[in-house]
Amino acid sequence: MTLSFFQHQWKAFWRSKNTGKSVAVRVVMAFLTLYLFLNIVFVAFFLDRILDELFPSETVISAFNGILLYYFLMDILTRFQLQELPTLSVRPYLTLPVTRRQIVNYLSVCSLWTPFNIAPLLLTLPFLLKQVLPFHGAAIFFGYLVSIIALTLFNHFFSLWFKRKVNINSWFLLGFVVIVVLLALLDFHWEVISFSDISRSIFNGIYTMPLLCVVPSILATVIFLVNYNFLKNNLYLDELRSDHSGEKSSTDIAFLNKFGIAGQLAALELKLIMRNKRPGSSLKICGLMMFYGLLIYTNPAYGTGYGWKIFVGMFMTGIFIINYGQFMFSWQSSHFDGIMAQKVKAEDFLRSKFILFYCFSAVAYILTIPYVYFGWEVLLIHSVMFLWNIGINTLIVLYFATRNYKRIDLSKGSSFNWEGVGASQWILSIPLIFLPYVIFLPFSLFGLQMWGILLIALSSVALLITRNYWLDLLVQEFNEKRYTIAEGFRNE
Numbered sequence: 164m165t166l167s168f169f170q171h172q173w174k175a176f177w178r179s180k181n182t183g184k185s186v187a188v189r190v191v192m193a194f195l196t197l198y199l200f201l202n203i204v205f206v207a208f209f210l211d212r213i214l215d216e217l218f219p220s221e222t223v224i225s226a227f228n229g230i231l232l233y234y235f236l237m238d239i240l241t242r243f244q245l246q247e248l249p250t251l252s253v254r255p256y257l258t259l260p261v262t263r264r265q266i267v268n269y270l271s272v273c274s275l276w277t278p279f280n281i282a283p284l285l286l287t288l289p290f291l292l293k294q295v296l297p298f299h300g301a302a303i304f305f306g307y308l309v310s311i312i313a314l315t316l317f318n319h320f321f322s323l324w325f326k327r328k329v330n331i332n333s334w335f336l337l338g339f340v341v342i343v344v345l346l347a348l349l350d351f352h353w354e355v356i357s358f359s360d361i362s363r364s365i366f367n368g369i370y371t372m373p374l375l376c377v378v379p380s381i382l383a384t385v386i387f388l389v390n391y392n393f394l395k396n397n398l399y400l401d402e403l404r405s406d407h408s409g410e411k412s413s414t415d416i417a418f419l420n421k422f423g424i425a426g427q428l429a430a431l432e433l434k435l436i437m438r439n440k441r442p443g444s445s446l447k448i449c450g451l452m453m454f455y456g457l458l459i460y461t462n463p464a465y466g467t468g469y470g471w472k473i474f475v476g477m478f479m480t481g482i483f484i485i486n487y488g489q490f491m492f493s494w495q496s497s498h499f500d501g502i503m504a505q506k507v508k509a510e511d512f513l514r515s516k517f518i519l520f521y522c523f524s525a526v527a528y529i530l531t532i533p534y535v536y537f538g539w540e541v542l543l544i545h546s547v548m549f550l551w552n553i554g555i556n557t558l559i560v561l562y563f564a565t566r567n568y569k570r571i572d573l574s575k576g577s578s579f580n581w582e583g584v585g586a587s588q589w590i591l592s593i594p595l596i597f598l599p600y601v602i603f604l605p606f607s608l609f610g611l612q613m614w615g616i617l618l619i620a621l622s623s624v625a626l627l628i629t630r631n632y633w634l635d636l637l638v639q640e641f642n643e644k645r646y647t648i649a650e651g652f653r654n655e
Contacts, residue, residue: 207289232362242322306373313379324390428515439573460537476545481552483523491564493571496652554623568651
């Protein structure tokens, strides 16, 4: 039956009306993947020399053992962001007399074909062939090889299982982020634990007793069964989301009703974000970007000036506006005709976008308040850039949204997905990034940085006060372009 699934998916791919576009994208991705693999092989071939340069006081094998755990931890983080869930391709079979076991078998097999499962072998196998097999024997070589394959499979099925858990309950994502940050602080900042020492202990054990490779093999088997049973028990049409009829939706937000039709439209769009993959991925990225300040404020290389603080403050408090807003109307491309056919005023439709931007930016600003630990000027600049985002960047994003006519499939993930990306996104980045510096830099050149910050704040407040005037201009622009936007969404 698994072979039949493969045959059906192959025929469905070539019979699709978007086959030409899909083939072109796959060819480009294949070249990028091949280039990445060639770089990995190049690094792998010289890995022994690299380790010898980085860790001159250790043997090559000891240094190799010390970094393996770090690699697999980073592999989990990368998979969580980029690895796709193989669910949608078998949806039609859920209503046919096909057993769930057969569907899950297919999902498990087809999920294995991913560059993430090939990269660990490409990176470590040349090293094992050069440094382990000739000098330490076949038993130790196969012990390492089995362990690396087992850990690769563990990461693979763990990431699939965990992403499905996150799809059901987003609190798992928050817990995951907290654990990752806590472990990073314990290792690199507080130096309470050392994953390098833990990794060295684990793989030194496999080096001295190759039979211990059965331990990671058992872990891989256990997580495979956990993922298998979870998928089998939750294989529904609604993509692993159970239907709790009679219960109040977690996306029902009472205070949005106070804004009338615009508030109701904002609530509906919030449900769109929570229930679909692509916009949901954008929201997850926004959450992860709340830790971006730690990369800048803890690094003395960025200095103590306000230049980087302006960028970080704008980026963190406005990440939702930037990341989600760049595809503003494209998120609703599949039902844009329905919106136009409804008795919905363009003013209410655009006002709902303002409400959504303001709410998410306010939440992001609150989450960045703890950065006051790095100085009161950080909180001041974050506050100013929050005003800049809701006062100016919101207008810029909505203006450029009327020039984006590309459709987006909400069910697809965001990794390696260029759907909806056009010239407007690249042009949009210019005013979003550089406009505050146009105001700030003339003052900065004369040592009047605080005056530049003040002028940014005053400009933001001025546009907030005159928001209705700018909203009317946006409504006129939208009314002129809405038929062109709708036609573009239909033609994709």
